[in-house]
Amino acid sequence: MKEYCGVFGIYNSPNAAYFTYLGLYALQHRGQESAGIAVTDGKRITYHRDFGLVSSVFSSEHLDRLTGHTAIGHNRYSTSGASDSPDNIQPIVVSYKHGQMAIAHNGNLVNALELREKLEEEGSIFRGTSDSEVIVHLIVKSRKKRFLEKLMDALSQLKGAYSLLVMTNKKLIAIRDPWGFRPLCMGELNGSPVFASETCAFDLIGAKYVRDVEPGEVVMIEKGEMKSFRIPGSESARRSQCIFEFVYFARPDSQIFGRSVYQVRKEFGRRLARENPVEADIVIPVPDSGVVPALGYSQESGIPFELGLIRNHYVGRTFIKPQQKMRDIGVKVKLNPVPGLLKGKRVVVIDDSIVRGTTSRKIVRMLREAGAKEVHMRISSPPTKWPCYFGIDTPTREQLIASSNTVDEICSYIEADSLGYLSLEGMIEAAKGSKCEFCTACFDGDYPIEVPDSIVEQAKKE
Amino acid sequence: MKEYCGVFGIYNSPNAAYFTYLGLYALQHRGQESAGIAVTDGKRITYHRDFGLVSSVFSSEHLDRLTGHTAIGHNRYSTSGASDSPDNIQPIVVSYKHGQMAIAHNGNLVNALELREKLEEEGSIFRGTSDSEVIVHLIVKSRKKRFLEKLMDALSQLKGAYSLLVMTNKKLIAIRDPWGFRPLCMGELNGSPVFASETCAFDLIGAKYVRDVEPGEVVMIEKGEMKSFRIPGSESARRSQCIFEFVYFARPDSQIFGRSVYQVRKEFGRRLARENPVEADIVIPVPDSGVVPALGYSQESGIPFELGLIRNHYVGRTFIKPQQKMRDIGVKVKLNPVPGLLKGKRVVVIDDSIVRGTTSRKIVRMLREAGAKEVHMRISSPPTKWPCYFGIDTPTREQLIASSNTVDEICSYIEADSLGYLSLEGMIEAAKGSKCEFCTACFDGDYPIEVPDSIVEQAKKE
Amino acid sequence: MKEYCGVFGIYNSPNAAYFTYLGLYALQHRGQESAGIAVTDGKRITYHRDFGLVSSVFSSEHLDRLTGHTAIGHNRYSTSGASDSPDNIQPIVVSYKHGQMAIAHNGNLVNALELREKLEEEGSIFRGTSDSEVIVHLIVKSRKKRFLEKLMDALSQLKGAYSLLVMTNKKLIAIRDPWGFRPLCMGELNGSPVFASETCAFDLIGAKYVRDVEPGEVVMIEKGEMKSFRIPGSESARRSQCIFEFVYFARPDSQIFGRSVYQVRKEFGRRLARENPVEADIVIPVPDSGVVPALGYSQESGIPFELGLIRNHYVGRTFIKPQQKMRDIGVKVKLNPVPGLLKGKRVVVIDDSIVRGTTSRKIVRMLREAGAKEVHMRISSPPTKWPCYFGIDTPTREQLIASSNTVDEICSYIEADSLGYLSLEGMIEAAKGSKCEFCTACFDGDYPIEVPDSIVEQAKKE
C-alpha cells in the first residue's frame, strides 16, 4: 500500500472545519480517493470521512455539524484503489485510556510491517491496513506517563516518511520525520496556527506562511502556547527531502522545503536545455507537470514555447473504458495535439519523468500523427530507476523502463528522435537552497534508510 | 447505546454471501439502521457494510465480490441514530497477531464500560463506541495460547447479553451468553451449518432448524467438524431468556427459545382475556404486534376479532415531519381506523405494551373519533416499569409511565374506559416450555445480573 | 401500458404541497413506481417528479420549494417497469396558448391510440406514451373558447376510465368518467376542498369526506367557488364502477363508491363461506388482501381465524434474485408459514383472486410442507377470465388460468384439496349500495365499452 496524501490542520479558529475544507480543496492534487475532517470543541472529537473528492465528500450540512475550534484534515490516494477499505480513510479517530485522538499522516514507513507484527504480538488489533494505524498504537502502548513522552517514545521507533498531524481534545501537534521526506509547512491565520503539506493551502484561506516544520521537529500547541521539541535521535538522520515533490507532485504555486516549486521546476528546464540542447522549432510540454520545465527549456534555449498538447480537465475516475479495441484512448481522452501547430515542425516535448515508457510512446506517436517532423523528448529529471518506499507511487524495479534499459534503448522504445534526461547533479544543484538535502533514491538507489526485504517483496505483490 | 440486532452465519456453503443476504432480509425487523456481511474464502476475510436496509446496502455487484464459503452477517438498530459512527457498523473485522477475525454481536454487556476502561488502561485502542469492540480486544489480549482458550478467557469476563458469531479464516463459532438473554438458533442447509437469531431466516433459505445454541454454549466448527463447549462458570448463571422477545420483538413465524412465537403470543392474549374480561362488541389489535394476542383474546372471550386499525406499511424513516402543528400526524401516518366499523361499538383494543402512554392516548382518541362508544385497552404483558440493559430499547425509569403510576392512573391518562394488563405469572406460565426460564426484569426489576450504577447513569444521558 | 394510479388535489390551502405529499403517502399502495406534485401560487405552476416511492422522491427541500396554495399529486405504477420513460411521470405539466396546465390521471382509455393517431395527424407532438398526454392535447386543440368548454369538448371524446385532476393557475377541476370506473372522492379540510382516489388520504390529513365525485361529473373550483357540471352524453353511459377495487386494490380503511372497503370485503368472505363451506380446523388468509375476507369467512363459518402465513413487509423492488436455482424464493421472501400452527390441520386458505395459478400452487405446497393435512383454497371473487382495459394490471386472456380451465382443473393445478370461488351474483350483492352498479368485465367479459381490437392486440404484446 503506497499513499500520496495531503494534510491540513488549524488551531483555535472560528470556522475551523470550513478552513480545513478549503485547505483540503487546495491540496486535492495530493490525493483524490478519500477525504476526511476531524474537529474538536475541546471536549469531543467528531469527524466525517468518505471516499471521493473533497467537494463530493462534504456538504454544507456536514461542515455545519463539525463544530469546534481546532481541526485536522486529510486527502488520500492509495494504489489499491476502489477495493480499499473504509477503515483506511483518515483522519483515524480513536479513543483510548486518556481520551480521544485523531491523526492525519502523509508518508510511508519502512518498518510498519515489523512494528505491526510486534504490536500484534503484544495484543494490538488493527482495523485497516495503513501504516498510520501503527503510529496510533505505538503512542497508546507507550509506558511513558505524559502524552508528549508517549509520542516521542512512539516516534523514536518509526523509520520512514511521516508528516503528521495529531489532535487530541486539548492539543494540536505537527510532526515531521527526522529525514524530512515529505513537506509540512506552518502558517498563521489571524493569530491561529495552521499547518499544511503545501503553502497553496495557506494562500486560499489567506494565511501567512511562517516557516517549515523542521525535519525531526515536533511542534505542540496547547492552551494557546506553541512549543518545539526534537524527536530523540533525529540529529543523526540524514536530511532527505523528497526531490520528486519538485519534479512532479507539488503544485507549482506552492513553496515547500523553503523554495518555490515553480522556480525550481523552471530551473530544471533551464538546466535540461543546457545539458541536452537540440535544434528545433518549438518546445511543448506534456501538461500539466511539464509546463513549467518547458518554459524554462524555452527561455534557456530560445526555442519558442507552444502549448502543443491540450489537456481535457473534465476527465475523472469515472471514464468508461471502451469494450472494443480503440488504441490509445486512455491517452487521447486526456491529451490532444493542436492541429496545424505541429505540422512539419521539429518538436522538443518536455515531460517530468518516464515510468514504463508506454505513455511516452503514445505521445510521440500522437505528435508524429499531428505532423511533427522530429520529436525530441526531454525529461526534467534523471532516469527513474528505483521504487520509492516513502510515499510516492512508483511501480516495481522490473516495471521501471530505466532500471534495465539505457537512455538509447528507451529512446528507441518510445520512438523519439532523441531523448535527454536532466542529470542528477543538475537537478540537485537546481533544487538546493541554503539548507536543502534531498532523497534521490528513485534516481540513484541510495535509500536514506535501509529498506527491509519484506517491504520490497510486499511492494512487488501489489 | 442500546442495540437491537439480528445475526446470521453459514459455514462451508456455495453462495455463502447470498444466503447471508437472504438471512439478513428475513431478520430485517431486528435492525433497520445498518447491515453488513463478512465472508472468508479460507485465506482472506472481505466485507461490505453500510447504513441502510439490507436491500439498499447490498447490490448484486457487492454480493458477487464477496466470494467465499463461510460468512456472517449483521443487522443493527442503534438508539443513537443517524449521528452514529460508521465505525460501529458490524460485522467488526480486525487483523491481529494470528490473522483476521470478524464478529457479529446481538445484545448488550453491562460491564462493557468497566472492561473498556481496563482494556484502555492496558493500551487498547477503540475505533467505535459499541460493546462489541470490547469482546474482540479481550480475545486478542488473552494470554492463552490457542484460539478457543483465548475466546473462553474473554467470554468468562463478559457480563450481559451476547449472542455472538465469530469468524476467522478457518473457523465459524456461535456463542450464547450463560444467561441466554437473546436467542440464537442452529440449523442446517444441505449439510452446511447455519446460525440465525430467529428461525424465520432458516425458512427463507430452506434450511432446517436443528436446535438452539444453549445458554453458555460455544459451538465451534473447524475443518468441517462441529464441537460444543461450555463457557467457564456458565453453569451457575440463572437462565434468563428475554421474555420480551415473545411480547414484541421476534417475528411471529419464528421459533425461539424452543417455542413458537405465534403460539406463545396468542396464549398471552387468551390469558389476558381470562384475567381481564370485559363486555364488548369487538376486539381489535394495534398492528402489527397486537394482532396475534388480539386473536387469542377474541378466541378466548368469544368477542369477534376485527382489523379496526389499518397500518400503512410504506412508512419509513424518511417521512418528512410537518413544520406546522398537525396533531397526531405521527400516529396517523402509520395507523388509520376503518370507517364505520367502530361506530357505536364497545371496543377492546389489544397492544403489546405501554411505554410512555402518549401513543396509547392518541390511539384511544382516534378510536373515539371513529365512533367507538367504549374503549377498553388490554395489554398483552405486565406494566413495563424498568429499563432493559440487555439489548431491548427502553427509555429511562422516569419516562416509563408504569414506573410511577398505578394502572388506574395510566387508564385515566390514556383516556380509556378500562385498562387491563396481563399478570407476570400469567405471562410466564404462557411462555414457558420444558426448560424455559426468563428474564422479566423490565416488569419486576429483578435483573439477573447486577447492573452497575455507571450503566444506569449512562442510559439516562442518552 | 397499463397503469394503477392514485391522485390527490387540494385547493387554496396553506401547505398545499405538504398536504399533497401526505395524501400521496396514504395512497402509496395505488402506485409505487413514480410520484409527482405540481403546485401553483396563482401565477406559475412549479413541480417535482421522479421515479421512486413518495418518501424517496420528496425531500423537505423539495416541499419547501413547491410554494403555492393549490396542488395536485400523482402516484403511478406502470407495467412496463424500469425501462419506462421519465416523460410519462405525472402530473404532466405543459404550457400552451392560455397559460399552464397540470393534470393527474388515474385510469386507462380504450380509444387512446385512435385519438393519438388523429391528433398526430393534425400535427400533435407527444413526449411520452401515456394515455394521459392525449387528454391534454384534446383540451388544447379544442376550438371552443372558454376553458370549461374546451375541457368538455375533450372529455366528450374520451372512452374509458379517467378519474382526473386538472389544475391551471386559477382553477382546480376534478373529473370522473361517465362510467365511473375508478373512484374519486371529495373532502374538505378547514374550508379547502380536497380530492383523492380513496378516503384514507383524507383521514391522514384530518379532512372530512364530503361525497364522491359522481360518474360523469366535472367539479370546477375557481375564485373560491365550486360548480358542478355534467360531461355531455354522460347520462347514457352505464354505471360501471370497478368491483375489483373492493376485491384487491383499495385500502381496507378507505371508503369508495360510497361504501366501506372493509365491510364489503368482509361480506365477500361471509358469502364465500356460505357458498363454499368446508369442514376444517382453521381459516387463514394470504396476507394482506386476503385478511379481511378470511375474517368474514371465519365469522360466518365459525372456523377459527389464524394468521398462518406471515408477510415480510421489508421486501421491496430491489430484492436481488438468486443466480442459481432456489425454488420458490420469490414467494418465500414475502410469505412464511407459522411453524407448528398448521401441523395436522385442515386449513382453509383465503386469497382475493387467482391469476396464473403459479403463486397459489406455491402457497399450497408451502402449507403442506408446514404440515397442513388438508388445504382448501377459497377465493373472495369469481374466476378472473378476462383482461381489464380500464386501469387494473392483468395479463392477457391466454395467461389467465380461469379463462381456459374449469374450477376443477384449476384446483388440480394448484394441488389443493378443494377450491371454491365466490359467485358473481354473491359478489355483486355484497358490494352494492343504494346506487352502485359495477364493471364486472374481468369476471364475465361484459365490457361496458367496446374494446377495439387494436387495444387487445397491443395488450398482448406488452
Add this chain to the structure above:
Amino acid sequence: MKEYCGVFGIYNSPNAAYFTYLGLYALQHRGQESAGIAVTDGKRITYHRDFGLVSSVFSSEHLDRLTGHTAIGHNRYSTSGASDSPDNIQPIVVSYKHGQMAIAHNGNLVNALELREKLEEEGSIFRGTSDSEVIVHLIVKSRKKRFLEKLMDALSQLKGAYSLLVMTNKKLIAIRDPWGFRPLCMGELNGSPVFASETCAFDLIGAKYVRDVEPGEVVMIEKGEMKSFRIPGSESARRSQCIFEFVYFARPDSQIFGRSVYQVRKEFGRRLARENPVEADIVIPVPDSGVVPALGYSQESGIPFELGLIRNHYVGRTFIKPQQKMRDIGVKVKLNPVPGLLKGKRVVVIDDSIVRGTTSRKIVRMLREAGAKEVHMRISSPPTKWPCYFGIDTPTREQLIASSNTVDEICSYIEADSLGYLSLEGMIEAAKGSKCEFCTACFDGDYPIEVPDSIVEQAKKE
C-alpha cells in the same frame, strides 16, 4: 434562457452510443449542466438524459442499453441553473404522425417567443421552455408532405442561431443556420459520417475532419447516402460566425470555421502586443483562456511568458461558499499567484475579456499582494459592450462595464496601471480566413438579425 451547448452525431456505426459518449466528453467545456444521448436501431429511438457531467450521467449500463447504429448527443449549460426543468434536457425525443424524432440544438433563436406564441395559438403544447422545442413543432406542423420539405418549411421560419442535429429512425440530418453563428463540423470515422460542434470530438474518437457544414446548409443522410441542400432564402443572410468562439468558448485544440482556434487566439495576442505595447518584465495569462493569447503577446513583445497564476482544476459546481465574510474566496479558490515570481516585477496580465470588471479587479489586487510592482491588463478582444442573443451567456447591457465606461474608467475601476484592448479591426483581421465573416455584435452592437424588444426585455429579467 441562454444556452451554451455542444452537439455530436454519428451515422451507421457500431458502438454509436459509445462514440457519442466520447464525443460529448470532448465537448464537455461547451455545457456542464446536463447531457443526453438518443440512439436508433432503425426501428425505435431510445435515450438517456440527466443533469450532470457526461461522466456522471452515463454508466456503462446506460451505454449498453442504448443499442443502435445511429446516435446524437447533447451537452447543455443553461443560465437558469439548478431550478431548470428536466423537460429542457436534450436531445428532445418526440413521437408524431410519421414516427419518432430526436433533436439536439446549439444556439438561440431571436424569434422563438414569437413562433411559440403562434404555435400555441394553433394549439401546440410545450413541455419545457427551450427554443429547441419550437423547432420540433414547426417541423411537425408543416403542411408539406415529405420530411425534408417539412424541415425546410420549419427552418425557413427560424431567425437566430442553430447548429442542429435531427435524427429519425431512418435519417440523420445536420443543419447550420444561414448566418452560421455556431460551428458545426463534419467528419468521417471508418466510413461513418460524424458531426460535432468542434473538431476536438473527432480527434478523440480517431475520426477525420472533412469540412464544416456550411451556413445555410442541410446535410441529410439516408440509406447510407449523403445529400446536401440549402435552406430557402439562406443566400441573402449575412455570414455571421461568432468570433467569440475564438476568443473564449472553443477548445484551443479545435478547428472551427475552417481555422485553428489556437492559431487565431495566438494571433490575437500578437496583435494585442503590437497595438498595446508596454515595458514590462513578464507576461502572464489568466488561465485557461488567457494562456494562448499571452503566448502570442510574449512572442511578439519579447517579454518572457510565465505562468504567474495557477488554476485549481478540481473546483467544480459543488464548492461550498463561505457563510461569513471571506473576501475574494471565490476567485482565490480557482486562481493562486506563484509566490516569489511576481515580486518587484512589472507584469502584463492577459485575459480574454472583461465582463463586469469585478473579477479583473480581484486579480489585479491579488497580483499586487503577490508583490507585482506594476500590473498592466491586456485583453485579447475589444470591449464587450452588447449582450449576445445567439448562444453566448452575457449579462445585460447595464451590467457590462464597457457599455457605459471608457477604457480609462475601466482601468481605474480594476485598479490596473494600464489597460489595453485588442481593436475590433485587429481581431477580425486575425480571425479571418478565406471565407470568414463574423458576428461582432457583442463588441459593436451590429446584430446581424434584428433583435425584437421582447427578447431584450426578457433577457433583462433573467
